[in-house]
Amino acid sequence: MSAVNKTKERILDVSAELFRQQGLAGTGVKQILNRANAPFGSLYHHFPGGKDELAAETIRRAGAQYAELVAGKLLAGPDLVANVRAxxxxxxxxxxxxxxxxxxxxxxxxxxxxxxxxxLRLATAEVFESWLSGLTALLVANDVAKKKARPLAHVILSALEGAFVFARASRSTEALDACGAAMATLVAAAKS
Amino acid sequence: MSAVNKTKERILDVSAELFRQQGLAGTGVKQILNRANAPFGSLYHHFPGGKDELAAETIRRAGAQYAELVAGKLLAGPDLVANVRAxxxxxxxxxxxxxxxxxxxxxxxxxxxxxxxxxLRLATAEVFESWLSGLTALLVANDVAKKKARPLAHVILSALEGAFVFARASRSTEALDACGAAMATLVAAAKS
DNA sequence: GTCTATACTTTGATAGAC
DNA sequence: GTCTATCAAAGTATAGAC
Structure with a gap:
């Protein structure tokens, strides 16, 4: 049972890593199990639904982990504007x-x-919605008007996701730097 | 020759459509040729480099077409701020x-x-860079300070790309609406 | 229950008939 | 030159040995 869960977690961790880098269609289940040092049959033992079930669980798990990671940065200091930039x-x-x-x-x-x-589309939509509501609540807690908070959360997360596309394609942080500065400005304006 | 080019263009058009919806790894060359009503061998006649060469040409072609499409909207009226929102x-x-x-x-x-x-990464980077320099020039032509123009172009395009992710996942235009309003505000502020 | 071997399908690519 | 038949490899999934 304990070993079972460790294998399952290892499979999920490797899945998350490969999906992030190569996408879903570009990643084979054999490749996942190979890198996770798990025998091939164990996939269908832990995930009877096969690749789709593995993908759904990976999306939800990685989404929750990333939310914690980002929330940690956004709560790091007392000044939300500085935290956004950071x-x-x-x-x-x-x-x-x-x-x-x-x-x-x-x-x-x-x-x-x-x-x-x-x-799987629904799984990703749920993750994004959880991020949105979390950031919206954080903005409200930092004196952003309730009506403005959710649109602003949408803009901040969209800028982050979009900047990721430019950054990875151009191998440069230029987009992230520009967006960080602009989003800090927008948050500061929304607080006043 | 004329028929040849038409076949080639049909293949490229179908590729662009399928890559946009399913991605590169999720789209098979057989599926492309099938939908383009082209015999299988014609792929390697027009694209000796196979799928990768087809993908590179599709990226550059679709990138140029989309630039024209978006530029058309941004030049539609005399007021750039309104055009961005539109x-x-x-x-x-x-x-x-x-x-x-x-x-x-x-x-x-x-x-x-x-x-x-x-x-292929380089092909996408070149397309994005062409969009960036085009939008930067447009901002400068609309009284945005040269130093501010390129970062602002980065923010606008990042917001657009990021909003696309949220929109497609949640099947809602909420992110696009929020980003359109915010980007219009940023452009207006940069002009003063 | 863990794992190996295999079945079946689809992939990208090529050879050669016409 | 156009197109068909086929290849080797990789894809997911399953059956069954232990």
Missing amino acids: AFRSAGQTLVDTDYADACPIETVALEVANTNEP | AFRSAGQTLVDTDYADACPIETVALEVANTNEP
């Missing part, structure tokens, strides 16, 4: 450190499945 | 009309190849 800078630093591989863990998959796999 | 609204309308399929033609592929296929 979160974008930290995301850029992570990209540089990982050869521009570790951006959003579900972005590639989300685009792949949006019109091809409805259950 | 461009985001138009993108949302296109998504609704196409069942949330037609967003950015190269975004999914760009994320897929960023760490897996260096020639």
